[in-house]
Amino acid sequence: MNVLTRLADFFAALGHYPAYVLAYLFETLFMIVFVMVSFIVMIYLFRKYMARLQLRIGPNRVGKFGTLQLMADALKLVGKESILPAGRDDLPFRIAPLIVFIGLIMGFALLPYGPLYYIGSLTVTHSDVSLLLLFAALAIMPIGEILAGVSSKNKYAIVGALRGVAKDVSFEVPMMISVLALVMMASARTANPLNLTNLVEVQFIPYGIPQIIGLGVFFIAMVARASFSPFDMGESDSELVTGHTTEYTGMRFGLFYIGLFGSIFLSSLIVSLLYLGGYNGPYSSYLGFIYLLIKALILVLVSFTIWLSVPRIRIDRFVNMGWKYLLPASIINLIIAGIITLGVGI
Amino acid sequence: MVNTQISKPDDNGWVELNMGPQHPSTHGVLRLKVKLDGEIVKEIEPVIGYLHRNAEKICELDYYCDSLIYFDRMDYVGAMNMEVGYLEAAEKLLGIPPPERAQWIRVVMAELNRIAAHLVWAGAYGLDLGMLTPFFYCFVEREKVLRIFTEVCGSRQETNYMSIGGVYQDFNDKIIHDILEFTEQFPKKLEDIFSSFVKNDIFIARTKGIGILEPEVALDYGVTGPMLRASGVEYDVRKAEPYLVYDKINFDIPVSYRKDNLARFLVRFEEMRQSIKIINQAVKKIPDGPYFNPKAKKSLMIRLRGEGEVYARTESSKGEFSVYLVGDGGVKPYRLRVRSPSLKNLSILPYLAKDTMIADLVAISGTLDLVFGEVDR
Numbered sequence: 001m002n003v004l005t006r007l008a009d010f011f012a013a014l015g016h017y018p019a020y021v022l023a024y025l026f027e028t029l030f031m032i033v034f035v036m037v038s039f040i041v042m043i044y045l046f047r048k049y050m051a052r053l054q055l056r057i058g059p060n061r062v063g064k065f066g067t068l069q070l071m072a073d074a075l076k077l078v079g080k081e082s083i084l085p086a087g088r089d090d091l092p093f094r095i096a097p098l099i100v101f102i103g104l105i106m107g108f109a110l111l112p113y114g115p116l117y118y119i120g121s122l123t124v125t126h127s128d129v130s131l132l133l134l135f136a137a138l139a140i141m142p143i144g145e146i147l148a149g150v151s152s153k154n155k156y157a158i159v160g161a162l163r164g165v166a167k168d169v170s171f172e173v174p175m176m177i178s179v180l181a182l183v184m185m186a187s188a189r190t191a192n193p194l195n196l197t198n199l200v201e202v203q204f205i206p207y208g209i210p211q212i213i214g215l216g217v218f219f220i221a222m223v224a225r226a227s228f229s230p231f232d233m234g235e236s237d238s239e240l241v242t243g244h245t246t247e248y249t250g251m252r253f254g255l256f257y258i259g260l261f262g263s264i265f266l267s268s269l270i271v272s273l274l275y276l277g278g279y280n281g282p283y284s285s286y287l288g289f290i291y292l293l294i295k296a297l298i299l300v301l302v303s304f305t306i307w308l309s310v311p312r313i314r315i316d317r318f319v320n321m322g323w324k325y326l327l328p329a330s331i332i333n334l335i336i337a338g339i340i341t342l343g344v345g346i
Numbered sequence: 347m348v349n350t351q352i353s354k355p356d357d358n359g360w361v362e363l364n365m366g367p368q369h370p371s372t373h374g375v376l377r378l379k380v381k382l383d384g385e386i387v388k389e390i391e392p393v394i395g396y397l398h399r400n401a402e403k404i405c406e407l408d409y410y411c412d413s414l415i416y417f418d419r420m421d422y423v424g425a426m427n428m429e430v431g432y433l434e435a436a437e438k439l440l441g442i443p444p445p446e447r448a449q450w451i452r453v454v455m456a457e458l459n460r461i462a463a464h465l466v467w468a469g470a471y472g473l474d475l476g477m478l479t480p481f482f483y484c485f486v487e488r489e490k491v492l493r494i495f496t497e498v499c500g501s502r503q504e505t506n507y508m509s510i511g512g513v514y515q516d517f518n519d520k521i522i523h524d525i526l527e528f529t530e531q532f533p534k535k536l537e538d539i540f541s542s543f544v545k546n547d548i549f550i551a552r553t554k555g556i557g558i559l560e561p562e563v564a565l566d567y568g569v570t571g572p573m574l575r576a577s578g579v580e581y582d583v584r585k586a587e588p589y590l591v592y593d594k595i596n597f598d599i600p601v602s603y604r605k606d607n608l609a610r611f612l613v614r615f616e617e618m619r620q621s622i623k624i625i626n627q628a629v630k631k632i633p634d635g636p637y638f639n640p641k642a643k644k645s646l647m648i649r650l651r652g653e654g655e656v657y658a659r660t661e662s663s664k665g666e667f668s669v670y671l672v673g674d675g676g677v678k679p680y681r682l683r684v685r686s687p688s689l690k691n692l693s694i695l696p697y698l699a700k701d702t703m704i705a706d707l708v709a710i711s712g713t714l715d716l717v718f719g720e721v722d723r
Contacts, residue, residue: 054482155363159385159704229476230548238370238474239708311548312476314705315385 003027003122028109031124035108035262042261042300043070049304074254082250085152092151097248097255099144104262106137111269112197114279114288122289123197130196131183134270135176138225141259142168145234148256149244160243163315164234167224170322175221177330178214181337182207182274188341196273206277210340214333215275217326222267224318226260228307233315268299356381360388367396373470374718376692376711385703390696394689397722405682410436411510411647413682418504420684421720423466426452426459426495427662428720429508434589434658435669436510439679440650442641448512449590450632454525455498455507456590457621457628461532462491463663464614467715468539471611474712475552480542487535494524510647512638525629529622536622540615553607557698557710560605567697568690571665572617573714576602576609583661594631597624610713651677664688664715688720 007023014022044059044067051058059066084093110130113122127133142164149161186193189202208215224231235243245256272278272295279288313321355361358381366377375396381389401420405413413436417428430452437443444452469484492502498521499507499514507514543549559569561577574581582599584592600616602609642650652673659668665687674680691714699707 050478054479055486056482155361159363159382162385229478232476233705236476236705238476239704241370308479309542310477310546311472311552312705313548314552314703316703317551 003030003119003124006119027124031109032105035105038265039258039262040070042265045300046261046304049301050308053305053308077251077254080250082252083247085154085247087153088247089151089153092147093247094252096144096148096151097252097259099147100141100259101144101255103137103140103144104259104266106140107134107266107270108262110134110137110196111266111273112200112278114200114292115285116289117286126197127195128192129194131179131194131199134196135179138266139172141225141263144259145244148248152244152247154247156240156242156246157244160234160236160240160246163240164227164244166315166319167227167231167233167322170319171221171224171326174217174322174326174330175225177327177334178211178218178221179274181211181214181330181334184334185210185337185341200273200278200280203277203280206275206280208275208277211275211333211337213329213336215271217330217333218275219271220326222271223303223306226263226267226303228260228264228303230306230310230313231318232312233318236312238312264300264303265296268296268303271299272296358388359383366393373474374716375722376716376718378695378707378711380704380707382704385705387699387702387704387707390699390707392692392695394692394718395722397718399719399723401723402682402684406679409648409677410440410650410652410679411642413679414509415504415506418506419719420686420723421463421662421664421667421688421717422503423717424459424463424663425503425505426455426507427463427660427667429505430456430590431658431660431662431667432669433508433510434660435656435671436652438658439652439654439656439671439673440510441652442511442639442650444512445636445639446591446633447516447635448508448637448639450628451513451517451637452508453590453592453595453628454517454625454632455495455505455513457624458491458494458525458528460663461618461621462488464618465491465539467614467663468543468611471712472543474708475549477543477546477549480539483535483539483542487532487539490528490532494521494528497521497524509638509642510650511642512636516637517632522629522632525625529625529629533619533622536615536618543611550608552705552709553611553713554604555606555608556702556706557607557713558605559694559698563697564694567694569665569694570687570690571661571663571715572610572613573665573691573694575600576613577605578603583659583666587659589658589660591628595624595627597627607709607713614715648677651675652679662687664717664720665691684723686720686723688714688716688718692716692721 004023004027007026008019011019011022048058059069062068062072110125110133115121145164146161149157149164182199183193185207186199186202190198192198227234235245245253248256269292272292276295279292281287281291284291360381360383363380363382364377365380367375377393377396379391379393380387401416405416414429414432417432418425421428465484465488469481472480495505496502499505559573559577561579564574564577564579570581578601580599580601585599597620600613600620602613653675654673656671657668659666666685667687668685670683671679672681695711695714699710702710
């Protein structure tokens with residue numbers, strides 16, 4: 001039983017096909033609402049958490065405890081004039097924020113959210129290769145950032161985009177090798193380890209325990225993917241103004257901003273699904289989604305703490321780290337995973 | 347006609363990038379014309395003058411006593427040190443030495459302001475490197491210093507506290523109590539801030555071995571202050587040519603032989619610790635007596651006449667701050683000239699940041715501790 005069949009049951013009076021069409025529509029709608037609400041919660045949480053960490057109070061004027069501050073900011077962004085630089089490459093400049101946003105939403109759509117009491121499984125997409133699709137969707141976002149940097153015709157933006165490319169190249173290979181180790185380990189227990197649902201459900205022991213190195217590599221890669229400090233070389237505000245988003249104003253900038261916080265939440269969800277056991281736990285058929293959310297939120301707070309307390313690493317050092325440390329570490333992790341899979345068989 | 351093309355690389359394949367005057371890393375209005383080869387900085391040309399307010403000339407058009415406020419606005423994060431610098435020259439020229447009590451009070455205030463200025467620098471340097479949090483911890487501590495200033499003279503930053511022949515208002519017991527309270531709790535907070543920087547491996551990686559300034563080069567360029575001491579030259583005006591009552595106070599001059607960004611960071615933090623030491627001694631030694639010279643009564647102030655030439659050196663938080671003052675016997679100075687340490691320290695930037703990466707350029711220019719009110723005057 002999952003959310004789709006629940007909805008179809010709800011619309012059953014309309015006949016089989018209309019019910020399923022409506023169910024799909026509503027399912028998508030719920031997903032988008034969930035994603036949007038998660039962004040809002042994420043940004044509010046970030047502001048309050050940052051304020052506490054920095055001996056401040058944080059937003060507390062608009063709405064109770066400042067909860068409506070984000071609404072006010074969003075309205076402000078929508079109301080702002082969207083200034084387009086004269087030398088821009090028009091089409092890429094306009095679609096770049098959308099690409100970032102669409103990549104993000106696709107990433108959310110592909111995750112298995114686990115079951116929640118009564119509603120059943122919250123997973124939206126049912127695909128046998130959802131793991132591959134997920135990383136394909138994640139690879140879309142940097143394209144938007146690079147397009148934004150190149151099409152702005154701004155030197156800061158171009159340097160930011162260049163750094164973004166260098167960064168992506170150096171962490172994606174170790175990241176995918178870590179994922180490969182997961183698939184290898186899961187293949188001992190399930191026929192189709194590329195299906196995220198299977199990959200999560202075979203984790204009787206969270207894979208982060210046998211693959212602690214892989215967890216480290218993957219988490220670093222996810223921090224770099226979300227690109228916040230210490231890996232925010234692409235938009236490093238003290239060097240490149242704001243890197244590839246320098247020329248963006250109004251809601252176009254807002255999409256990039258959402259993309260940042262959205263990808264922090266997305267990365268936390270992915271790390272908790274792949275390495276921390278996801279929605280597994282006692283009574284997971286009722287509380288699975290809650291487990292997943294709690295794990296993800298803890299990771300989000302860890303990410304925020306890292307963001308706020310660590311200086312930015314230099315791009316050449318990051319590239320060095322990617323090829324000299326992360327890549328060997330991920331290969332060692334792969335070997336260890338292989339030995340465990342053959343010898344012990346978790 | 348709008349230029350829709352990014353400027354083409356020049357013959358060397360270098361691209362010119364304009365950083366500033368409105369740029370987040372150049373806290374102030376510094377403009378850097380940078381030639382880039384990819385990420386590597388090949389040439390830097392600092393362009394200054396965006397905050398030029400003609401302070402020296404204005405001072406020549408004013409009475410001796412009125413010029414002080416323009417000095418407050420030079421190094422606006424270390425106004426007390428600027429006042430000390432001007433008054434050293436003006437009082438020597440006018441022949442109105444401050445009484446001893448005023449001298450001790452000035453030392454206390456100048457050192458408090460040195461702490462405040464270094465805290466601003468430390469916080470801003472964290473921001474330069476992408477650390478958002480230590481900034482606020484620095485500013486909370488600085489706020490306590492500014493509270494003391496408000497208590498003493500009613501103003502936070504542009505204090506205008508000292509005056510020719512003394513200080514504007516006397517210390518009372520409450521102020522001394524506040525200062526001692528501050529110096530008691532501050533060292534622990536300072537260590538917290540300090541460890542939030544140096545216990546961070548990325549911070550060390552960003553500062554260690556970067557921006558090496560050889561002592562000979564530093565002396566050639568006229569670099570002074572913490573910059574020079576971080577290159578291993580033991581030179582501090584407070585020791586080399588003591589003014590006020592610094593010769594009666596026991597303190598050390600922090601020197602580092604590392605010569606890099608980290609050295610400048612360590613020297614500034616050690617200076618704050620030494621300032622606390624100075625304040626603790628000075629507060630207890632403040633003698634009784636008048637707090638201004640009766641020759642400089644307010645009603646007589648604009649009639650003060652000076653003749654001759656004076657050059658007075660002081661150690662501000664940025665380096666050697668000196669004032670050259672020429673009087674022709676009138677009520678206004680004939681010529682006033684300021685040697686600004688920030689300007690001299692800025693002149694080293696093209697040398698230091700050549701062939702480094704953009705990220706290092708920001709990390710290096712952060713250690714110069716530039717305040718543009720003082721560079722441009």
